[in-house]
Amino acid sequence: MTSALTEATHLDAPVIVTEIPGxxxxxxxxxxxxxxxxxxxxxxxxxxxxxxxxxxxxxxxxxxxxxxxxxxxxxVGAAHPRVAERVAAQAARFTHTCFMVTEYESFIRVAEWLNARVPGDWDKRTALFSTGAEAVENAVKIARKHTGRPRVLVLDEAYHGRSLLTMAMTAKEHPYRTGFGPFPEDVVVRATNGNRLRSGLDTDEALAEVERVITEHGPEMFAAMVVEPIQGEGGFNVPQPSFLAGLAELARRHGIVFVVDEIQAGLGRTGRMFASEHDGVAGDLTLTAKALGAGLPISAVTGRADIMNSVHVGGLGGTYAGNPIACEAALAVFEVLDDxxxxxxxxxxxxxxxxxxxxxxxxxxxxxxxxxxxxxxxxxxxxxxxxxxxxxxxxxxxxxxxxxxxxxxxxxxxxxxxxxxxxxxxxxxxxxxxxxxxxxxxxxxx
Structure with missing residues (x-):
């Protein structure tokens, strides 16, 4: 395969020939x-x-x-030739059948790639969806089904989406939450992110504060702890050393499913395939979207087989989940990332x-x-x-x-x-x- 870099752009920019906007x-x-x-x-x-x-x-x-x-x-750029080639070829064959009605191979190949590369030395399964918010909500569903618990722990300055539950999980009020309530706040609990610039807490103090929140609300109430390995909308906040590892240990000690939201930071963005690799952390469930489809709507939940398979047949899905054109785009992205x-x-x-x-x-x-x-x-x-x-x-x-x-x-x-x-x-x-x-x-x- 020709290097992705040699297929990329020329350097003739910026060039402004009119007022902006023209x-x-x-x-x-x-x-x-x-x-x-x-x-x-x-x-x-x-x-x-x-x-x-x-x-x-x-x-x-x-x-x-x-x-x-x-x-x-x-x-991989907004017009990568391998994405265009794969998408065009698939569109000529068929654009959709719904994977829950009749199956197609590309769905399997996307899942196999994610199972092989998502951090975690254990047997994995993957479910494909359409958007990042869908992946987050389905991860919560899976964690609830696996644990029988209702609540979700998230962090200050988190962003997890624009759907009703994910708005409750998102910290930023405007423009994401303004006027859209009430939210399912009774199931979402927030703890410190240990922001090194603003919290005034070191890693041990931040972890102690998170544990205090878990204890206050009852560990037995939490199905999932959902964290971004680098917070996106919160301001690209990089966790303090050992903070993510400490959160993972807290979650596992209390039987809470540890969910790593790699939707913005994952798939090569931080120089590793997954941002959590910088901290030596693996989620019980890991979420991908955004870069996964190079602009086509596709997202994924990948995680421990026992957790993923705890959901009953028919409990997961969606009309457009893992659409075949989006799957082909993802396979093209994987070619670039594997270079x-x-x-x-x-x-x-x-x-x-x-x-x-x-x-x-x-x-x-x-x-x-x-x-x-x-x-x-x-x-x-x-x-x-x-x-x-x-x-x-x-x-x-x-x-x-x-x-x-x-x-x-x-x-x-x-x-x-x-x-x-x-x-x-x-x-x-x-x-x-x-x-x-x-x-x-x-x-x-x-």
């Missing part, structure tokens, strides 16, 4: 407002015509460096970004932190007393957009810029985008 994008956005609910937000109101690796080209001919990957979805050049490239991306961002912590007072792993990196803006600066964060991100670099804001307080370039992006292209980000930071904080 006239054609502006016209289409006006049509959008007449056709689509205002409930959908948008980071940058430009309409994309085509993509090439880590370059997005809009309908006005502007070329953007993509440091967002569709929120960690297009990790050793891919994860090696992630290490080069991390080095290029950190070389540029790390010095800013000492140089610029409002740069509170630079953190992350691999191609999942972030920079947080706050005053010296740690008062968040979402205003400055949004202004910096807008400046990047105008200069042709697609960045996203995140964090509980909206004061973090997250960088999620495609894993196959040329490090020099990413570096060019980060140089533009650094220039914006320096200009707007001068």
């Amino acid at each position: 006239p054609r994008s502006a016209a289409l956005h006006a049509e959008r407002t007449r056709a689509i609910t205002d409930g959908f937000g948008v980071a940058l109101p430009v309409f994309i015509d085509h993509a090439d690796g880590a370059v997005l080209v809009d309908v006005d001919g502007n070329r953007f460096i993509d440091l967002a990957s569709g929120i960690a979805v297009t990790s 050793p050049a891919t994860l090696a490239n992630v290490a080069r991306i991390e080095s290029a970004v950190r070389d540029r961002l790390d010095p800013l912590v000492a140089e610029i007072a409002v740069v509170a932190d630079v953190r992350g792993r691999g191609a999942m990196l972030a920079i947080e803006f706050a005053d010296t007393d740690l008062t968040p600066r979402p205003d400055l964060t949004a202004e910096i991100s807008r400046a990047c957009h105008q200069a042709g670099v697609l960045t996203l804001t995140t964090g509980t307080h909206g004061n973090v810029i997250r960088l999620l370039p495609p894993l196959i992006a040329e490090p020099e292209l990413v570096a060019r985008g980060v140089d533009i980000l650094v220039a914006a930071i320096r200009e707007l904080t001068a």
Whole structure:
């Protein structure tokens, strides 16, 4: 197989030929407002015509460096040729049958790949679904069935989705929860995430606080503990050393199913196949989505065979679960991830970004932190007393957009810029985008 990197993008970006948004994008956005609910937000109101690796080209001919990957979805780029080939071939054969009605081989092959590579030295089974929130909710269902218990333990600053249960599990109030309650709060209990910048707790203190919460509510009440190995929407919070391992030990000591939500951080994003590998942790259940389908909707719950098989026949499924076209996209993603050049490239991306961002912590007072792993990196803006600066964060991100670099804001307080370039992006292209980000930071904080 040709290296994924040699199939990827040219370096001709950013190139801005109109105002942003350009006239054609502006016209289409006006049509959008007449056709689509205002409930959908948008980071940058430009309409994309085509993509090439880590370059997005809009309908006005502007070329953007993509440091967002569709929120960690297009990790192999938004138009990888192997994804296109497999998807086109499958679409020509059949687009859907519903795996619960008649079966197809690609569903098995996706499950086999995940069973072989998800952390955990035990017999595994996989169930495929369509979205990340579906995977989270089904993991809770499976844990409840296995344990006979009702409650779920989650962490501060967690994000697990937009469905009713996952909104209850998600910590960030606006825009995810505002006005959508009441939620099933009686089954969701929250404990500290030991955020090293803001909690003031070391690992032992944070674990003691989590155990206090478990004890207070009764260990026998918890079916699952659901954690992100690096928190996504919470601000790319990297766990303190030994914190994840301590959580896993707490869960197993109390008979709680330990669920690792790898939906944003997994599948090569952090430089390991799974982010939990950095901490030597394996979930009883591990969740994947986002990058799994390279833009096509597919998600998975993979875990211990005894837990996965505790569900009765017919208890899991979904009309579109493991759709055959999405399965073929996933198999193409696996080809790219199995190429050793891919994860090696992630290490080069991390080095290029950190070389540029790390010095800013000492140089610029409002740069509170630079953190992350691999191609999942972030920079947080706050005053010296740690008062968040979402205003400055949004202004910096807008400046990047105008200069042709697609960045996203995140964090509980909206004061973090997250960088999620495609894993196959040329490090020099990413570096060019980060140089533009650094220039914006320096200009707007001068």
